[in-house]
Amino acid sequence: MTVPISYYLVLSAIVFLTGLVGVLIRRNIIIILLSVELMLNATNINFVAFSHHFHNVTGQVFVFFALTVAAAEVAVGLAIIIALYRSKASINVDDFQLLKW
Amino acid sequence: MTLPLTDILAILPELIVVGAACLILVLDPITSAARKEWLAWIGLGALAACVGVTVSQMGVTVMAFSDLVIVDPYAGFWKLLLYVVSGLTILLSLAYLKEEAMHLAEYYGFLLLSLAGMMVMVSAADLLTIYLGTELMSLSLYILAGIKRTEGRSLEASAKYFVLGAFSSGILLYGISLLFGITGSTKLSAIASAIHGRSLDDPLLLLAMILLVVGFGFKIAAVPFHMWTPDVYEGSPTSVTAFMAVASKAASFGAFMRVFLEGLGGLKANWHGLFLIVCIATLVLGNVVAIVQTNIKRMLAYSSIAHAGYALIGVVVAGHATASIEIRSLGLSSVMLYLAIYAFMTLGAFAVVALLRKGGVEGEDIEDYTGLAKRQPVAAFLMLVFMVSLAGIPPTAGFIGKFYLFMGAVRAGLTWLAVVALLLAAVSAYYYLRVVMVMYMREPDASVTGQPRLAASPALAIVLACALAGVVLCGLYPNPLVALTQQAILALK
Numbered sequence: 001m002t003v004p005i006s007y008y009l010v011l012s013a014i015v016f017l018t019g020l021v022g023v024l025i026r027r028n029i030i031i032i033l034l035s036v037e038l039m040l041n042a043t044n045i046n047f048v049a050f051s052h053h054f055h056n057v058t059g060q061v062f063v064f065f066a067l068t069v070a071a072a073e074v075a076v077g078l079a080i081i082i083a084l085y086r087s088k089a090s091i092n093v094d095d096f097q098l099l100k101w
Numbered sequence: 102m103t104l105p106l107t108d109i110l111a112i113l114p115e116l117i118v119v120g121a122a123c124l125i126l127v128l129d130p131i132t133s134a135a136r137k138e139w140l141a142w143i144g145l146g147a148l149a150a151c152v153g154v155t156v157s158q159m160g161v162t163v164m165a166f167s168d169l170v171i172v173d174p175y176a177g178f179w180k181l182l183l184y185v186v187s188g189l190t191i192l193l194s195l196a197y198l199k200e201e202a203m204h205l206a207e208y209y210g211f212l213l214l215s216l217a218g219m220m221v222m223v224s225a226a227d228l229l230t231i232y233l234g235t236e237l238m239s240l241s242l243y244i245l246a247g248i249k250r251t252e253g254r255s256l257e258a259s260a261k262y263f264v265l266g267a268f269s270s271g272i273l274l275y276g277i278s279l280l281f282g283i284t285g286s287t288k289l290s291a292i293a294s295a296i297h298g299r300s301l302d303d304p305l306l307l308l309a310m311i312l313l314v315v316g317f318g319f320k321i322a323a324v325p326f327h328m329w330t331p332d333v334y335e336g337s338p339t340s341v342t343a344f345m346a347v348a349s350k351a352a353s354f355g356a357f358m359r360v361f362l363e364g365l366g367g368l369k370a371n372w373h374g375l376f377l378i379v380c381i382a383t384l385v386l387g388n389v390v391a392i393v394q395t396n397i398k399r400m401l402a403y404s405s406i407a408h409a410g411y412a413l414i415g416v417v418v419a420g421h422a423t424a425s426i427e428i429r430s431l432g433l434s435s436v437m438l439y440l441a442i443y444a445f446m447t448l449g450a451f452a453v454v455a456l457l458r459k460g461g462v463e464g465e466d467i468e469d470y471t472g473l474a475k476r477q478p479v480a481a482f483l484m485l486v487f488m489v490s491l492a493g494i495p496p497t498a499g500f501i502g503k504f505y506l507f508m509g510a511v512r513a514g515l516t517w518l519a520v521v522a523l524l525l526a527a528v529s530a531y532y533y534l535r536v537v538m539v540m541y542m543r544e545p546d547a548s549v550t551g552q553p554r555l556a557a558s559p560a561l562a563i564v565l566a567c568a569l570a571g572v573v574l575c576g577l578y579p580n581p582l583v584a585l586t587q588q589a590i591l592a593l594k
Contacts, residue, residue, distance in 0.1 A: 009282075046279065058286065066274060088253065
């Protein structure tokens with residue numbers, strides 16, 4: 001039995017929206033980073049599902065690149081957050097008021 | 102598997118830049134603080150080599166790496182512009198970093214990596230390479246924005262840029278995945294032919310298109326996706342701000358136009374109206390909000406938003422559904438011309454801001470410029486030229502750029518759009534000329550004793566001279582640049 005492609009699309013849309021809403025409403029910068037990761041992983045679900053559907057490896061290749069980029073992004077992001085925490089002792093975005101948001 | 106030599110040759114400029122960046126990053130820890138500047142010269146040498154390679158590649162179209170990369174005159178034009186901007190930024194940084202007492206050669210490494218990302222973006226023929234290029238550019242810029250690790254403002258700018266940049270990349274990537282699902286390919290040419298046979302009202306296709314507009318809208322700082330721009334431009338080191346405002350915007354426009362005109366060209370009836378709304382919103386918001394700014398970097402940030410709005414006029418003309426190919430090509434070439442001219446005047450303005458740093462205090466408030474003409478006539482005159490050019494007053498280059506954009510709009514039957522943009526250019530004259538007025542028509546504050554200390558250096562003088570030459574020469578004799586942009590446009594269908 002094969003799972004219809006629309007199931008994957010609905011799953012990825014739910015995961016993507018969870019991430020999107022998380023970025024917009026959460027105040028802790030680590031949670032925001034995790035929400036961005038959810039958005040990227042929703043994309044990966046899409047790519048793998050479509051790749052399977054089309055019998056085409058392009059989507060799977062794309063997932064490898066997207067995963068690598070996401071890892072690099074987390075590395076840079078956490079470095080910035082650590083530097084920020086050292087200077088402000090906070091990771092709540094409401095405490096970053098030097099520049100008008 | 103072996104890589105064919107032709108493929109390697111096609112990406113030779115990218116390889117040179119990445120090689121130089123890695124060399125700088127490796128040499129950084131073993132170089133003494135006094136010699137860090139030498140590493141910047143490695144970067145400049147690499148750029149000079151790249152100019153040679155790219156010039157020799159102009160005029161031919163080569164596809165490489167199974168159609169992931171395209172080397173055509175369009176990519177060549179953007180690359181040449183990016184080399185000039187990066188070279189001037191490195192020279193500007195030499196002076197600026199010395200003033201800041203930041204002896205960091207890794208700065209130049211990340212600058213070159215960011216440039217490599219931009220080069221991949223403009224010569225990408227596949228959404229995969231566009232995504233990778235965008236990320237390489239953005240990740241390096243996040244680091245550069247926060248490179249002043251001890252300063253709260255710089256770190257805050259970096260964090261804001263990172264969060265919103267990663268967010269927009271997520272949206273862009275989701276749009277790419279949907280487009281892959283609809284068309285079965287990530288190649289722009291395959292996407293174009295797949296879209297050709299489909300109905301324009303496919304909701305999934307429209308959703309994918311809108312997600313791509315949002316993703317690119319963040320990168321080019323178009324309203325309503327501009328909110329990161331003022332904060333990041335104000336908080337970042339001035340040399341990084343100049344690089345972001347000019348290079349990342351030019352590269353994003355290059356990739357953006359290739360995606361929408363080549364890949365999604367069949368959908369232009371759908372995106373044309375969307376871009377028209379974004380264009381007008383960007384023009385109005387950028388120009389109006391710039392009026393109330395008191396910090397010159399923030400004012401230049403809003404001005405850069407407004408200039409993205411002007412460039413979007415050309416994109417709207419290029420995507421006009423009923424205009425002839427000739428008029429649409431004029432729209433496309435005028436965007437390229439405008440961004441090249443914008444590069445010189447904006448770099449020049451930021452170089453003056455960097456020049457006016459006073460020991461430890463950023464000379465960033467517009468009030469700091471009071472009576473500058475009496476105290477520092479040369480710096481004031483340079484700022485005058487750049488401000489006049491940004492406002493688009495002849496005989497400067499800014500006028501030529503706006504002239505071609507408005508001409509395209511009028512010939513495409515969008516006269517009302519040209520009139521709106523012209524009225525907003527008059528609004529912009531208010532805030533640009535206010536800086537001139539503060540410099541020339543006010544007496545220096547009596548409490549300011551003596552000369553303000555200028556962060557002058559030979560490198561900064563070269564940057565200012567190049568920017569001034571660009572602004573004045575393109576204003577008086579624009580033909581070579583206009584001809585170059587007209588030869589380098591994409592073939593529109």
